[in-house]
Amino acid sequence: MVKPNLIIGKLTRSQFIRLLMLASGSAVVLAACGSNSSDTSSDSPTASTGQPLTVGTEGTYPPFSFRDLQSNELTGYDIDIATEVAKRLGRPIELVPTQWKSMLASLDARRFDFVANQVSVTPEREQQYAFSQPYTVSGAVILVSQDNPKNIQSANDLKGKVVGTTQGSNFAEAAQEAGAEVKYYQGIAQVLTDLQQNRVDAALNDRLYVLSELKEANYRVKSVGEPFTRETTAFAFRKDNTELRDQVNQALDEIKQDGTLANISNKWFGEDVSR
Amino acid sequence: MSVVDLLIDSLPLLLKGALMTVWISVLGVVFALLLGLLVAILALSKVRVLEWLSSLYVSFFRGTPLLVQLFIIYFGFANVIRFTPFQSIVIGLTLHFGAYISESFRGAILSISKGQWEASASLGLKQSDTFVHVILPQAWRRAIPSIWNSLIDVVKASSLASVVTVEELTSIADQISSASAVVLPILLEAALIYWALTTLLDIVQRYLERRYRYAD
Structure with missing residues (x-):
């Protein structure tokens, strides 16, 4: 009587080797595929002239x-x-x-x-x-939605509020220092989308970003107060x-x-x- | 620019990203299938070390987030083997979904009745021939629905390539939506492209299931 799950032992050696070769062949293909990807950072810290x-x-x-x-x-x-x-x-x-x-x-x-x-x-x-x-040279400014339901006017008002910012950004630290609860987003676009729907009370971002982009984009948000960091x-x-x-x-x-x-x-x- | 214009103008760029998504997905699907089958065979090998290794593999790669695995592959190994961003995502998808698929294969192989083995043996077939020509075709047919769940997941999970600097559909959509400040419509457009891609997989699944219906 044969056990159904006795498989490897019953694969012939050559069949097993063929399976292994298939697997390692795949690895080679994979290596070849990646060779033209964007992995060009120089390993030596003193890359010579002409290298990108x-x-x-x-x-x-x-x-x-x-x-x-x-x-x-x-x-x-x-x-x-x-x-x-x-x-x-x-x-x-x-x-x-x-x-x-x-x-x-x-x-x-x-x-x-x-x-x-x-x-x-x-x-x-x-x-x-x-x-x-x-x-x-810039600084963080506070953004609120047009209706600003929590009436935030300055950094002092951020205490206990929910502030949206991007993952790993230094604005998160500024918000925490102001006593706010920080909510993280992938990018500024997601922060502002949530801000205009009042899912967060405020957002922190760079003064320069606010200067140049906010007036072009049609988010229903505005900046309040002075830049509070240099x-x-x-x-x-x-x-x-x-x-x-x-x-x-x-x-x-x-x-x-x-x-x-x-x-x-x-x-x-x-x-x-x-x- | 109106939103409709933007959606039309952004389509070529999104499709370029989608091409990368397809490329990642195709390799991920093929390698995950091969690895899944290999691991299923090892798991059923009755060789204790191989069984133990395959269950450790399945336990780890099914039990940890793909995102974390990607970070480990891309950054963690950077000083040992420098995988390119593209290699990292394909390896990540292969290892992660290979674990799921191996379980689908294993279950399907075990579901084939012992009588099949005995009948083949009585006809004088070697066990290896029995496995390749009798058991595997039937198991494959039974495994298709659950394997296709994983394959569709491969396509969707290829979006994680954006965290290891591969420019594919999701990261291009991110770039367009942040450049244009139009978020939801662009994401919906990208979602429709993903849907189209996974629908192709659906069609392949229907085709295969029809083709193997003779066995009923």
Whole structure:
């Protein structure tokens, strides 16, 4: 009498080997498939001239980093600056669209050379990462829905309120310090959608984003009060990659002095937000 | 730009993302099926080590979130093996859904009556031939509905590729909706594309079930 579940023992050796070969063949196909993917971050911290400068950016954060729907290209304030920096370094640029949630982990894992995505310089982050000189000065502002049912007028009013923000953003910390309960979203668009339906009481976001985007979009939300933090944003590098950081700083010096940076800023914000 | 114009204008870009989704899904489906079958065979092998390994595999990959598995594959192994973003999602989908599919296969194989084995043996068939030519075709037919549940899940779960920097349907939809500040219509458009893709799988399932009806 034969047991139905005695199978492997009864597969002939050659059949078993064929199965194994099928499996390992699959793995080879998989390896071949991936070889043309966007995994080009240089392993050596001192990549030579001519190699692409790989830059992590969200691509979902207008006007800093977003996909232009006419040209289908990634563009924005941060991307313009990074592109200009790459040009000064004589290297092509390669953008790696990455969700903010996995941005810093990707930087750690050498998936790209640096982050150009309005990364705020904070003491905590400075312990983990090397920052370029700042290229934006801004601050967080409070957003409420048009009807503002909780009557929030300033940071003091945030205590005990529900504040929406994006995952891993430094606005979450600002909200917690103000005593608010923080609710996390994937992107600013989802935050504002929920805000206009009063599912959250307020949202925190960058003054520059509010300046440039909010009036174009048709969310029924408004900003209240004064910016309550002063923030600078810069490119973030791995700590072991200060050589590239220094090169980028030099390029930033150049484009500050010859007015290129101010031009880029004017193009996006109508004023110089880089100082 | 009106919402309707935006939906039309964004379609080519979304379809480009959908192409990546299809590519990920096709590889995920094929590899998950192969791995699932292999693991089911190991689980039924009566070799204790292999049984133990396959149940450990199923327990882990069925028992932890795919998102976490992806982070481990993409970031956790970055210093050992650098999987590209594309490889990471295909490996993640394969390992995760291979676990589900192996259980579907295992159940279906066990559901074939012992009499089939005995009848084949009495006709002088070797056990390996019995498995390949008698048991597996019947088991496959019984496993189709539950395996197809997993395959449709593969397509939907390919949207997690966006967290490991693959630009597919969901991440393109995210980009368009944040650039245009039009969220829900774009997401609905993306959802319809997913629906169309999974409907293709439905059609394949109906076809296969019709084809194997002769066995009734």
